[in-house]
Amino acid sequence: MLTRRQSLALLAAGCAMPLAPAVAQPAFPDQPVKMIVPFAAGGPADIIARIIGQVMSTKLGQPVVVDSRSGAGGMVGVEAAARSRPDGLTTVLASTGALVVLPQLMPRMAYDVQKDLAPITHVLSVPQILVVSKKKGVKSVAELVALAKKQPGQLTYGSAGNGSSLHLAGELFKLKTGIDIVHVPYRGAAPAVTDLLSGTIDMILADVPVVLPHIRGGELLALGVTAKERAAILPDVPTMAEAGAPDVISETWYAMFAPSGTPADRIRILHDAAVAALRDNDVRRSLADQGGTIAGGTPEQLGAFVQAERTKWGELIRLANVKLD
Missing domain, CATH: 3.40.190.150 (Bordetella uptake gene, domain 1)
Structure with missing residues (x-):
């Protein structure tokens, strides 16, 4: 049992210690x-x-x-x-x-x-990546732009539908390079990629994950990525700016x-x-x-x-x- 002197000493020590301010924790419901x-x-x-x-x-x-x-x-x-x-x-x-x-x-x-x-x-x-079928015979953005200018209104690009980010990426590519290519809208990116593989359309600007298996499988050729820096997952693919199409930034x-x-x-x-x-x-x-x-x-x-x-x-x-x- 504490003596009276010990009790007073502990009380004095406690009073000498600064009290920590109470911190109110914001309430969050206990629900999913x-x-x-x-x-x-x-x-x-x-x-x-x-x-x-x-x-x-x-x-x-x-x-x-x-x-x-x-x-x-x-x-x-x-x-x-x-x-x-x-x-x-x-x-x-x-x-x-x-x-x-x-x-x-x-x-x-x-x-x-x-x-x-x-x-x-x-x-x-997630940036888009410009891809073409290897059957198209172009190996760079510069070659694709040159072909499009040689054949105005004849080359086509697919998208996931009117107003989709892929559609706007294609329109940005047209605007910044001065080419005339025709938009072909699909109900989603997957059917557009299917038609690109078959040669029905000439190119697509698609989100990287959508076309990555076909790039790695050698069926599609990646020409440029629409970001300020290269994609870590595809380090050998240049940015659109590096490939000669500056300001084509779309994600x-x-x-x-x-x-x-x-x-x-x-x-x-x-x-x-x-x-x-x-x-x-x-x-x-x-x-x-x-x-x-x-x-x-x-x-x-x-x-x-x-x-x-x-x-x-x-x-x-x-x-x-x-x-x-």
Whole structure:
């Protein structure tokens, strides 16, 4: 038992110690977090969501459940997120088309990106790569441009559909090189690649993962990548600038949002969990297989990035007179 003198000494020592300020921990619901993916299961967005969702689950202490809501070029899923309760339990991993391209092509939209969505973080950017069939006989961007100028209006390029990022990449290539090539829209990138392999179309600017097996298999020839730097997954393929077509910069990017009105402390928690996932070595290796560049960054940086992309592609849409029909 402590003597009276010992008790007084301990009390005095305790009073002499500075009290640590109480830190309020932001409350987060003890419920699963839904990550809406506005594309079909098994596609690039779905794969990316599942890769980062596993680590986010650990950081949040809650399961992250991927919810596929495909349709209308991603607009169905984005609308579902925008209309969800802003409690931090719903996010969406959306991409270029539904966030900056389609809103400028549709006469009426069911959501307003700036008003209805709250940025969390930029996740990944995947460049396109210009590929041709080896049967075409061209071995460089310069040779392809020369052939197109020699045969104006005769060469064709495929895309995943009117208004898709692949369509706009092709229009950007036309604009920056001054060539006249004909757009052939498909319902997705896969059938366009099939027709390229058969020789029905002459070229495609496709996201790297879509054509990578055919490049490695020797069926398609990669001429240039539409990024500022070479793709780590294809280090021998020059950038479009290196290949003689400067300013042909085009990427399909993926970013995470929550419904507008989600409390700032919950946005911060979601952001921190997502960025922690993007720093995880296993996640980084898995995302590298998608051929992209890991981003990250603050919600404010994502907001500024989306606005810059809206300006860039809006100008191209007007110059090239891109229409959905």
